[in-house]
Amino acid sequence: MDLECASQETVKQGLLARGWPPIKGFSKHVKTKVLEFFSLLIKLGQDDPRRVVHSLKAGLALTLVSLFYYYQPLYKSFGVSAMWAVITVVVVFEFSVGATLGKGVNRGLATLLAGGLAVAAHQLANLSGRIGEPIVLGIFVFLQAAVSTFVRFCPQIKARYDYGLLIFILTFSLISISGFRDDEVLELVHKRLLTVLIGGSTCVIISVLVFPVWAGQDLHNLIASNMEKLGIFLEGFGDEYFKMPEDGESKEDRPFLQGYKSVLDSKTNEDALANFARWEPRHGRFQFRHPWKQYLKIGALTRKCAYRIESLNGHLYADIQAKREIRSKIQETCTTMSMESGKALKELSMAIKTMVKPLAADIHIENSKSSVKNLDTLLKSGLWDDETDLLEVVPVATVASLLIDVVTCTAEIAESVNELATMLKFEVVEPTVSPEKPETGQPKIGIS
Amino acid sequence: MDLECASQETVKQGLLARGWPPIKGFSKHVKTKVLEFFSLLIKLGQDDPRRVVHSLKAGLALTLVSLFYYYQPLYKSFGVSAMWAVITVVVVFEFSVGATLGKGVNRGLATLLAGGLAVAAHQLANLSGRIGEPIVLGIFVFLQAAVSTFVRFCPQIKARYDYGLLIFILTFSLISISGFRDDEVLELVHKRLLTVLIGGSTCVIISVLVFPVWAGQDLHNLIASNMEKLGIFLEGFGDEYFKMPEDGESKEDRPFLQGYKSVLDSKTNEDALANFARWEPRHGRFQFRHPWKQYLKIGALTRKCAYRIESLNGHLYADIQAKREIRSKIQETCTTMSMESGKALKELSMAIKTMVKPLAADIHIENSKSSVKNLDTLLKSGLWDDETDLLEVVPVATVASLLIDVVTCTAEIAESVNELATMLKFEVVEPTVSPEKPETGQPKIGIS
Secondary structure, three states: OHHHHHHHHHHHHHHHHOOOHHHHHHHHHHHHHHHHHHHHHHHHHHHOOHHHHHHHHHHHHHHHHOHHHHOHHHHHHHHHHHHHHHHHHHHHOOOOHHHHHHHHHHHHHHHHHHHHHHHHHHHHHHOOHHHHHHHHHHHHHHHHHHHHHHHOOOHHHHHHHHHHHHHHHHHHHHHHHHHHHOOOHHHHHHHHHHHHHHHHHHHHHHHHHOOOOOHHHHHHHHHHHHHHHHHHHHHHHHHHHHOOHHHOOOHHHOHHHOOOHHHHOOHHHHHHHHHHHOOOOOEOOEOOOOOHHHHHHHHHHHHHHHHHHHHHHHHHOOOOOOOHHHHHHHHHHHHHHHHHHHHHHHHHHHHHHHOEOOHHHHHHHHHHHHHHHHHHHHHHOOOOOOOOOHHHHHHHHHHHHHHHHHHHHHHHHHHHHHHHHHHOOOEOOOOOOOOOOOOOOOOOEOOO | OHHHHHHHHHHHHHHHHOOOHHHHHHHHHHHHHHHHHHHHHHHHHHHOOHHHHHHHHHHHHHHHHOHHHHOHHHHHHHHHHHHHHHHHHHHHOOOOHHHHHHHHHHHHHHHHHHHHHHHHHHHHHHOOHHHHHHHHHHHHHHHHHHHHHHHOOOHHHHHHHHHHHHHHHHHHHHHHHHHHHOOOHHHHHHHHHHHHHHHHHHHHHHHHHOOOOOHHHHHHHHHHHHHHHHHHHHHHHHHHHHOOHHHOOOHHHOHHHOOOHHHHOOHHHHHHHHHHHOOOOOEOOEOOOOOHHHHHHHHHHHHHHHHHHHHHHHHHOOOOOOOHHHHHHHHHHHHHHHHHHHHHHHHHHHHHHHOEOOHHHHHHHHHHHHHHHHHHHHHHOOOOOOOOOHHHHHHHHHHHHHHHHHHHHHHHHHHHHHHHHHHOOOEEOOOOOOOOOOOOOOOEEOOO
């Protein structure tokens, strides 16, 4: 043991003698890491300046409720219970209005309900005498914690009321247990509820009034931009695929062909935003009972299309590609199919963004469908000579077939966007600039 | 106004006279909903009995810490601060050991750090006199809340320390603000820290000792079962695709062909489990620094394969299918490709589950690769006569091509599973029952 210690000492002295080079290296490493971290933070702020605003809003809310401590008349009426206003602000204040409102309402209602039940439990336990009381209280606390914890596993409840159940367990336990030591249970519940309400409404008011971030708007934009990403890929795909490798640089460094990848994993994000959006009141072009489910449906169809595009993308970079003459035979139709679906998706995305009926998209979808028919005719016409090696046809046939799938998916997306347009009575604006055939003098309101 | 009220009265009286049928209907509706809810809860418990156990554990932990209130000697030393032990248990106790440990460590460290800084802030503010104090404190609270809230947007920090930052904001605010009213700040911090530690360790001890649920084990099983789901699809695909529709019932009602769908959206779940697993100590076959990243890599490759399978699935139910004679020509090779990749995936899944080197999988992958070569030969051999309509070749060519992609994906998965096997030194067990060529007398340990 002593020997070990001694040898460690020697090593330490050796390090000291050499001016602690590991520590020098370490401090340099820390410096690099800190610099990296700061540049990451700056990038986060630049990517979405609302994050900076949100942080300032959170600071403001917290400073406001801390007035309960500083300002004597306020402190007199609440005392240390003012702590609950501070806690409420810290845990309830979220990025979007919907998330803040959802948490606030959950917290308020759960505190009210649990407070009431805890008072009842306290009265019941009181009946069982000084020795029986902790036992009865213990049984109540155990039962409600176990049952509420189990109910939290229920997916439908987890999505909307998970936080409420947590606060229910917390408040019920705290109040029924405190009741054992403090007979003023009703006043305790009253103060707790009031401070939670003050904290919660501070959060909601600041999040609604100061540069509000609406989860509904974010979901709306996310669905539209996901569609646009697929559109960008499809518009570029035809040219990229049929271009010969020797024409230019490597295909792998095309960022516009990689944008669709984020769509593959967007389900969780969409679900969360839809859950928040359901709490939001009417704002801008969004009503209280906006059809968020339809957005999720469109999102699911967009993802289905993204899966096909992922398969297509694999063929873009495949080593084995069909010969030039074979490819050139179907180049035009395939490029049209891809281009027209891409344009349709971009039009649909634009239609959602501007809330205008996607009339132009229908034209592109018709074009892509007629390209599919052209392809059929081309294949039937026996365009291929007898020497054509089938092995070389397979890659092209696959790409063509996947593009046909993409056309089908795009038509499905268009259908669900049209359903949304009907639900929300999107404006009708004639897609082509053709003043010679105006049906009515002004833009019509879509009729379902 | 009066008229309106009067008419409402009439309606109410009418309803009363008819025995309130809407209320009868409503109560029936509520009864159905309640029954549905209970059967859902029972199903949740049957699907994973660990949920029932977890709920009981949560109840137990909460009842244990409530002893701080009931038991006089304990209450004497902590007083109302015992509340923080209760709060800690409610918010820290999570389903898996990793999640509980992660939250507990976050809460403990954040309370320590924020407590220390808040004491320092309190001392600084004290210097600025009775009027300056709340202003200085307010500035500190605002700054730390804004900065910490902003740092929470950083994805790397959000994944592991989000809860810690929340508690940091909470504790710093509460202690620095309380300090304005209560000069015993050090004692406050001390009590808070102690009760948080007691609450946190109660959670950790119960979650580790009483029927522990390990996030690492769950991730391990999830990765293996996802692979198995794809394997089941591929094993069944060949027969389903080449079976003529008139042979039997509709293809759509095959549950075993739908199991792969859950793999498409498993990313969020895998990421969360890996984050929790990183907190877990050595348990069973898992070390503390288990290569969870490799599991995520395998998961990503499995998902890539699932995207291809989603495209394949679309062709299973396509309306336009190739003629019987065309299909029958490549039926055997395609069925073998699909079957062998499916078997390989199932073997890989089994290898992960049992932590044995996936030697049998390599054989199936070799088989599937040689099927790809057979297909190439078949296509080159000009097996097709001149009358073959290319339009009818396209669907079959697509399926074949997607299957080739699946074979490639499977080989990639196998490679990453082999990497995992090397990292974790999976056991080597000879795959075939061939006692005539035992290389060593006992199972070897894999050498990297």
